[in-house]
Structure formats: C-alpha cells, structure tokens
Amino acid sequence: MKTESTITQEVREARFWHRISVKEKALFYEHLANMVDGGVPVIAALHSFLDKNRNVKIDIEITNLLVFVESGDSFSIAMKKLPSIFDKREVAIIEAGEQSGTMQHSFVSLANELRNQEELKSKVKGALTYPFIIVLFLVGAVMTIMTYIIPKLEPLFMNTGVELPFATQALISTSRFIQGNFWGIIILIIVGILSFQAYAKSVIGRRSLDALYLNIPVVGDVYRNYIIVRIASTLSLLLEAGIPIIRTLGLTGEGSNNIIFQEKIEAVSKNVQNGKKIAESIEDADPDFRVFTQDFYQIIGAGERTSTINKVCRKLATQYTREVDSSIAVLVRFIEPLAILIAGIFVLWFAFGIFSAVLKITETVS
Secondary structure, eight states: OOOHHHHHHHHHHHHHHHHOHHHHHHHHHHHHHHHHHHTOOOOOOOOOOHOOOOOOHHHHHHHHHHHHHTTOOOHHHHHTOOOTTTTTHHHHHHHHHHHHHHHHHHHHHHHHHHHHHHHHHHHHHHHHHHHHHHHHHHHHHHIIIIIIIHHHHHHHHHOOOOOOOHHHHHHHHHHHHHHHHHHHHHHHHHHHHHHHHHHHHHHHHHHHHHHHHHSSTTHHHHHHHHHHHHHHHHHHHHHTTEEEHHHHHHHHHHTTTTHHHHHHHHHHHHHHHHTHHHHHHHHHHOOOOOSSOOHHHHHHHHHTTTTTTHHHHHHHHHHHHHHHHHHHHHHHHHHHHHHHHHHHHHHHHHHHHHHHHHHHEEEEHH
C-alpha cells in the first residue's frame, strides 16, 4: 500500500514527466460513465480502467487517484489532490454530481465536452499544418542553399574578376555570414525560444501576448471564436451541473486560458454579485465589444429572459464552432499564399542572383 509521502513524491514526478492528454481524459470519463451506468461502483470502475489501460503515462496518475478514493476520500476530493491532472472545472462538475447523485451524467458530460474540445483543437492544428510544412521546407531550402550550394559556386564567380551584380553579392555575403556564425545563430534561436517561453509564462507576458493574439488580422478572429466556444461550453456544462452562477463565472474565466477574457469575466462576476444580470454585466465590462461579440451578448440576454441560459450557451458553442471552421478556412486562404509568396521571393532572389552573375560573366568574356 502506498503511503501519503510516496504518493506526494509520485505526483511531483507526474507533474513534470506525465500528462494526461484531453483525448485520454475523455476516454477515462467515458469508461467510468459506462461502468457506473451499469451499476459498477466507482472504485471497481477505476480498477477496471487500470486493468485495461496499457499507457504507462496515465497509469501512475489514475493509480494515485484510486489510492485516495480507497482511503476514504470522495472522488472530487481525490481529484483536488491531483491538481496537475484535473482542473477546477472538472472537480466542480464531479462534486456537483456527487451531491445530486448524478455521477454518471457528470462523467458523460465531461467526456463529451473534452471530445468536442479536442476535435476543435485538431481542426485548428490541421489547418495550420500545411502552411507550417511550407515554412519548414523553406527554412531547410534556405539553409541548404546558403551552406552548401552558394559556397560551391562562389569560387567560380570570384575567380573571373568580374564585378558581380548586387543580388549575387548579397547571396554570397549572406552565405558567408550564415557559415561563419552557424552555431551562434542556432544558439541565438534556442535562447530566443526559451526567452519567449519564459516571457509567455509571466503574468505581464501572458497578458500582452493574449492581447496581441486577439488583435492579429485574420488570426485574431479564429482565436477569439475559439475562446468563445470554450467559454460557452464551460458555462453550459457548469450550469447544467447545478453549480452556482458566481462560481460558474469564476471557473469559466480560469478555463478560458486568456487573461483578457478572464479579467472581463471577473468584472462580469462582480457585477452579477451586485445584482445585475449577466448580459447587462457583459455590456458594462466590455461596452465596445472588443472582447466579447455582440452576438454573444445578445444571445446570453435572450437566454436570461427565457431562463434557458444553459441551453443557449450550448447553442452558442455550436454556433461559434461553425464560426471557427469558417475563420480557419479564411486563415488558410490567407496563410497559404503568404507562405508561397515568401518562398517565391527567395527563389526569385536566388535565381536572379545566379543567372545575372552568369550573364555578366558571359558578356565580359565575349
């Protein structure tokens, strides 16, 4: 039997080495939902999941969860002891299910929500894959040409004694710079990436980057719609679980993964605490609709008037999922030509630099 200190040490290791992906968590909740629906106790359902699980990464984390539950903790309390695995939103939904006796429904809701979240994320990643591959091949081509092809051609041009065209000189100078500072460039890139990651994790960095992402042309629309889908889905999920509105808004803000939206939702929450309606609070917090959209505000208001805000939020999530799909299509149409244009500019520079030098040498010799 594991001791508390052993589990604590394993949890620390899990935070660094292990992560349960969204897809894996969806499978976990689906398994529990099916087992509980069939009348199987939660502890037996957890044992069953571990027996079927072949993923070492998830084994240690679910084993620790099982140990806590077998020690007498409720499922939600056990989840709270593993904060690197289960977020506050998931804990709140399971806790509400425990209190209302609807654990199976909570598991199903979480599984469906996580699957929808993963599907949306996959669409965004899939749309950016092709432009990313183009850029990757471009960088590879540039490095190959500058470090291998140009150095082979340089002696042929320099030995002629002819003054080379500017484009050719620029190619040779760039090639020399890359060759002479190759490892320095690699180190600079690595340092730049690490510095950016550190900056992005700081409060100031996160806030500035979150604001930047929202204001980038075309990309900002995709990002904003993606966050609104998360917000609407979380609101619907938490309200259907019977969680109080103030706590729902707090968890929704944290789950948005964007400081700008989180600050606005916190302002909305304060106004709601003071007796205002959600739609009215959204208008007060974001009067110019720079963060939330007018559609979001209007539909939330309609849901409040008809006391169907949880259903309205679900429809909002569906609507903005379609908006994300549409925005992604626009983004791809924007990025693909841009990536091809950049690649074309380099190819043109290389071709012009080489052929203009060849023509000038030919003219001089003749």
